Amino acid sequence: MGEGYFKQRNGLYVLDVMGACGLMTGEQFRGLAAAAAELGVPAVKLTTRQTVVLLVPEDKAAALKAAVESLGLRVAPYHNVVRPVMACPGNKDLCPRALGDALGLGQALQERYTGQEVPKDFKISVAGCPRGCTEPYCADFGVVAVGGEAYDVALGGFGGSSRPRHGQLIARRVPRDAVFAILDHVLERYRALAQPREKLGRAVERLGLEAFMPPAHLLRPAEEPDPVLLELKAFLGGRE
């Protein structure tokens, strides 16, 4: 497994640092800023995958990595692995549009899967509502909260290509636990069926979606309805 550490044209290196789906504490930001100042980092850049890259001279890279890890952050894994997870700030405390916990689910997915080896880079995006700010249909594995504790899952999308592809919906309104089980199944099938360096979406095009579909019991819709819907049902049952 490689790490996000690359030489740039100007001779400097970049270190790709991941937080909890883009979330960092003030203390971590201050720590990064202090390390950047101390180690001669001339610039910091936010990435599309909600990570932060820091430009650093080669002889200071090890010290910067140590500083990053001392802050509870880590250098993002790179190459043909599950990449850092993108998630929107959808949960009960943050984005008012959210229909479910996207941020917490994204962080849990990142914790469990990021760095696992796969035939080609594998990107996961989690969105808190169908507006999809994290572009879940442009990810290898896209998850969209749809209300209550239920999620839709799309498979095989990607954007970084001259021939981008939209993911295909494979599960509707499945419970949170099923998202992990579906992802386990998809990764197992992907490792077993894909050619070396073949994107999941291309493997789907070559072999058909059916080859990657999880068994029916993993696709059962969430049994617990949205509490607001339950409240509405009770309200409708009352006298006008």
Add this chain to the structure above:
Amino acid sequence: MTIVRKAVDVNLGALAEALEKKICAACDYLDTAECHPEKCMVAFARKVLAFVLPKGVLDLPGAAQLIPAQDLKVYVPEDVAAALAETLRQCRECRDNHSPDCVIALTRACLENALTGHRIDYPGSVFLYLARLREQDPRLAELVARELRGGSGPEAGR
């Protein structure tokens, strides 16, 4: 800056009033033993609006599945058109982000079901909706368009 839509951003009261004054008030079953709110699509829409108003939310995921299916009353297009127009007046033109779970869309679905027995897929735009409605029911589309042109609210045209 992103404008986050909440119930306070739209006039759901005007929608509820249109349902009450344009449809319920003209209903032959009002205040009779034949008035069954639990089977009535208009009563359902009114109750959903009453439910969301104090909560300040617009989206109710899954609520569309609760729309009564056994409302067999005959609705008069002229009565329904005013309320249908009011749903369009309150529409925020969400385009691709249109949600079928929005209470405005739920109300519109009830009215479409009441008149035609089926839903019209809402394209997220009033103009496009009217064009779609015109393809399916030119007379109703004209009534709704007339309401939108001349009406300023549920009292207009009375």
